[in-house]
Amino acid sequence: MEDLILNVKNLRKVYGYHTEQEFEALHNINFQVKKGEFICIMGPSGSGKSTFINNISTIDLPTSGLVYINGVEVRTMSANEIGRFRYKNLGFIFQEFNLLDTHTMYENIAMPLSLAKLKSNEIKERIHNIASQMNIEHLLKKYPYECSGGQRQRAAICRALINNPKIIIADEPTGNLDSVNSSELLKILQTLNKEEGVTIIMVSHDPLIASYSSRLIYIKDGNIEQKLEKKDLTQEEYFQKIVEINSLESKEILSQ
Numbered sequence: 001m002e003d004l005i006l007n008v009k010n011l012r013k014v015y016g017y018h019t020e021q022e023f024e025a026l027h028n029i030n031f032q033v034k035k036g037e038f039i040c041i042m043g044p045s046g047s048g049k050s051t052f053i054n055n056i057s058t059i060d061l062p063t064s065g066l067v068y069i070n071g072v073e074v075r076t077m078s079a080n081e082i083g084r085f086r087y088k089n090l091g092f093i094f095q096e097f098n099l100l101d102t103h104t105m106y107e108n109i110a111m112p113l114s115l116a117k118l119k120s121n122e123i124k125e126r127i128h129n130i131a132s133q134m135n136i137e138h139l140l141k142k143y144p145y146e147c148s149g150g151q152r153q154r155a156a157i158c159r160a161l162i163n164n165p166k167i168i169i170a171d172e173p174t175g176n177l178d179s180v181n182s183s184e185l186l187k188i189l190q191t192l193n194k195e196e197g198v199t200i201i202m203v204s205h206d207p208l209i210a211s212y213s214s215r216l217i218y219i220k221d222g223n224i225e226q227k228l229e230k231k232d233l234t235q236e237e238y239f240q241k242i243v244e245i246n247s248l249e250s251k252e253i254l255s256q
Contacts (some may be wrong), residue, residue, distance in 0.1 A: 004068075005166055005199050006033035006056060011065035013051050013222075025051045027222045028065070038193045038200045040213035042246070048222040050171065056201070057169045058086050072168055087116050089143075091160030091168045095175035097152045099144040099159075105131075106140040109158045111127050116163065130158045134188075150181035157188060161198075168192070170202040174209055186212045207246055211239035218245055 008031040016022045025048050031038055039165045054060040056067055058074055070089055076153040077085060090125045091112075092098075099108045106127060113123045131137040134154040136147075142159055144152050153173070160168055170189065174182035190212050204210050212235070218226040230238045 004032055006031070006201075007068040008025045008032070008056055009064075009066040009068075010242065011052075011055060011067065012063050013048075013055055013060070014063040015153055016062060019171070022096050025222050026055065026062070029222075031217070031224065033167075033199060033201065035199055036193070036197045038190070038212070038214045039217060040210040040215070041201065041203045041217045041219060042207075042210055042242070043219035043225070047219045050221075051217050052219060053169060053171055053201065053203050057090060057092070057167075058082050064191055071195065084113075086162055087112050089106045089166045091150055091163065091165035093160045093168060093170040093173045094154075094158050097144070097156045097176070099152055101143055101145050104140065104144070105142055105144065105147065108144065108155055109140075109162055112159060112163050115223040126162055127158070130162055134158050137190065149177055150184065152182065153177055153185055157185070160198045161192070165198070167199045167201060170200060172203055172205070174204070174206070181238060182209070207239055207242040210242050216245070 011026055011029040011031070012024065013026040014024045016024060022125055029052070041049050041053060051060070055062045058069070061075060068086075072085065074082065099105075109127050109131065110123050113126060127140070128137060129141055134157060136151055136154045136158070139147055139151055139155070144155070146190060147155070168189070173189075174185055179187060186209065187190075189200055189202070193200050200213075201214065202209075210216055214230050216226075216228040218228075228241055228245065233241070
């Protein structure tokens with residue numbers, strides 16, 4: 001299918017392969033994402049969410065199976081090729097922000113462009129444009145520790161978007177934010193998705209956060225256990241269905 005941006009076939013991840021401690025974290029997962037989708041991945045602690053998102057985003061490599069990103073099979077590339085591919089195609093937003101306190105906000109945002117070896121004048125222009133959009137242009141000379149959590153997360157979003165990525169990978173992006181900044185971040189992601197067609201794959205444990213997505217993938221014990229599409233549902237109706245899925249799974253866990 002031409003509109004597929006991510007295609008995962010029979011994905012397995014085994015830790016301690018061929019040892020007494022061998023543990024299969026992901027079991028033959030098949031998963032597809034179309035361009036412009038906003039996917040949320042949920043599941044209980046230890047379900048394989050982080051392993052899954054790491055293996056579909058080049059941070060880690062599967063034990064077996066195929067991962068195609070924008071038509072390219074990740075496991076066929078060398079480490080250097082994966083690095084270049086990542087900078088050109090993927091943007092990452094993490095719960096911990098992953099900003100370096102020894103670098104200014106400007107330098108943190110510039111990192112993907114520096115690694116891509118762009119010229120300094122082009123880097124400067126891109127950074128000021130995106131920082132202006134995120135309303136942090138006045139903070140570019142400051143260090144992360146001099147800024148609020150919401151401001152640091154905006155810088156992390158700028159860094160994720162600076163290369164115009166095909167996919168944004170957001171791992172618990174609101175985990176260290178208060179409710180006001182969480183809501184603001186989700187509106188930014190929703191705008192990027194709806195108005196600019198950026199594909200978003202986000203991990204969250206919060207049904208309210210998940211209700212901003214267009215499709216939910218629920219992972220349990222290394223398998224995709226349930227899927228839910230928003231389609232014509234209102235956000236409130238979608239939220240209620242997500243709550244129901246989580247509530248049923250919680251009851252199952254408690255009854256064991």
